[in-house]
Amino acid sequence: MSARTEPVRIVGAVAVFAPTGNSRYHRLEWREPDGRRGQSTGGRHLNGAVERAEDIDDRLAMAAGPQSTTTLDAMAKEYREQGCSPYGDQRPWSDGHAAQVKTHLGRMLREHGHLRAMDVTRAVIDQMRAEAGTRNVVESNTSQLRAFLLWGATHQPPYFTPEQAALLPERALPVQPRRLGTKAPQRQDTTRQVGASEVYIGDEDAPSVCQIERLGCELATVVPAWGRLAPEVAANMGLRWGEQFQLTAHDVHRDGCALYAAPHVHIDWQVNPAGKTTPEHGRRSRPKGNKTRVVPIPMRSITGYPLREELFARCDAALAEREAGGNPEALLFPATRGGMQWHTSFSTDLLIPAMRRASWPLDEWEETCEVWSKSEKRYQTKVRKRVQARLPWHSTRHRFARTMIDVYHLDEGQLMAAGGWESIQTVRDRYYRSGKEHTDRVLDLFA
Numbered sequence: 001m002s003a004r005t006e007p008v009r010i011v012g013a014v015a016v017f018a019p020t021g022n023s024r025y026h027r028l029e030w031r032e033p034d035g036r037r038g039q040s041t042g043g044r045h046l047n048g049a050v051e052r053a054e055d056i057d058d059r060l061a062m063a064a065g066p067q068s069t070t071t072l073d074a075m076a077k078e079y080r081e082q083g084c085s086p087y088g089d090q091r092p093w094s095d096g097h098a099a100q101v102k103t104h105l106g107r108m109l110r111e112h113g114h115l116r117a118m119d120v121t122r123a124v125i126d127q128m129r130a131e132a133g134t135r136n137v138v139e140s141n142t143s144q145l146r147a148f149l150l151w152g153a154t155h156q157p158p159y160f161t162p163e164q165a166a167l168l169p170e171r172a173l174p175v176q177p178r179r180l181g182t183k184a185p186q187r188q189d190t191t192r193q194v195g196a197s198e199v200y201i202g203d204e205d206a207p208s209v210c211q212i213e214r215l216g217c218e219l220a221t222v223v224p225a226w227g228r229l230a231p232e233v234a235a236n237m238g239l240r241w242g243e244q245f246q247l248t249a250h251d252v253h254r255d256g257c258a259l260y261a262a263p264h265v266h267i268d269w270q271v272n273p274a275g276k277t278t279p280e281h282g283r284r285s286r287p288k289g290n291k292t293r294v295v296p297i298p299m300r301s302i303t304g305y306p307l308r309e310e311l312f313a314r315c316d317a318a319l320a321e322r323e324a325g326g327n328p329e330a331l332l333f334p335a336t337r338g339g340m341q342w343h344t345s346f347s348t349d350l351l352i353p354a355m356r357r358a359s360w361p362l363d364e365w366e367e368t369c370e371v372w373s374k375s376e377k378r379y380q381t382k383v384r385k386r387v388q389a390r391l392p393w394h395s396t397r398h399r400f401a402r403t404m405i406d407v408y409h410l411d412e413g414q415l416m417a418a419g420g421w422e423s424i425q426t427v428r429d430r431y432y433r434s435g436k437e438h439t440d441r442v443l444d445l446f447a
Contacts, residue, residue: 012057016049028053059118067159073113075159076105086151095285096273104144107131117159122167126175133181133369182367187390195435206399207391213303214358226333229310236301238400238419241393242270245341246284249315249330264294283340289422361390401431
């Protein structure tokens, strides 16, 4: 504390000194938890200085650092701008993950963003992660909030104390959603064989040969240029939607390339899942996990469709469209105006209607939910009709995996290379751990 004058007020661990010399401002002095000296002005009036001292004393009582008075809104802005995982090697976020962070944190901070870091308690944490209409969203909120707390505690200087970061452990008790919401119907039967992985994908989780053929025929009635080809490529080559719908004629190497002699397709990009556009790559970003790959082109598909021949023909047509000025990038599956598809409009305008005509199983329900109004800064209750496919477009990728395993007998490493999955454990759990292998061995013992 200052040796020159006596404080006019002591507020806990903070001393308030009257203005001296030419200064018109009160002065505050204290010691940080680590022993460092703290100083600040307290304003011209004693009452205001005392209130400021009370805030500092509250922080000191929590053993929190000076940054703990920063608002959660300001912290979230810095967190998003930094754009890195707080775990492990602090890998930069993908555009898709960055969009998820923005969505979930924005939802949780609508009514809590004004709070300071030091105000975050377990009760506040539970209120924030409960900002959802369904349990699934609560779980997503929880995961994102846990990462945010860790980032704030490891930030230099720290925003949160280690004790605050520990308030949301991995197995935290669940909370109920605070907002109205209608849970979507379960897409698949949850019954599985003993010993099967919880995420195992069986034959029934992927579209049949007849379903793929019917969907292609229905899409062809609306988009004759590529409607029949699109689901065949997805089901037989294992491309994700974003990878497939950015393909150009130049990605198809019908006579091989310098590295691979067989006909194949290079998967070097995907449609940016966050919808971002950059000067360098337009609406493209690297594939999931930043993993590029090459994919073989079967002569015939599982439906008997001449896939290689039709894909080459579509490449020639796309190049001709570019010459005519209607398809500037020679996209294989362009939108009506020649650019890349948008996922929402593709699903709403093309896919769901085609699935309905092709008798694909669809779930339709009425959803009651609370929607945030930006203009009125409050939630509004809305009722809207929803529809989802029990076998969405991504299920064609499951058909590809099952074909590669059940027909071509690919092992785990080969399937991972062909499909570009993030880890071999994911491939093992989804497509190999059926439980049947254990039953077979037990039965063989008593044969």
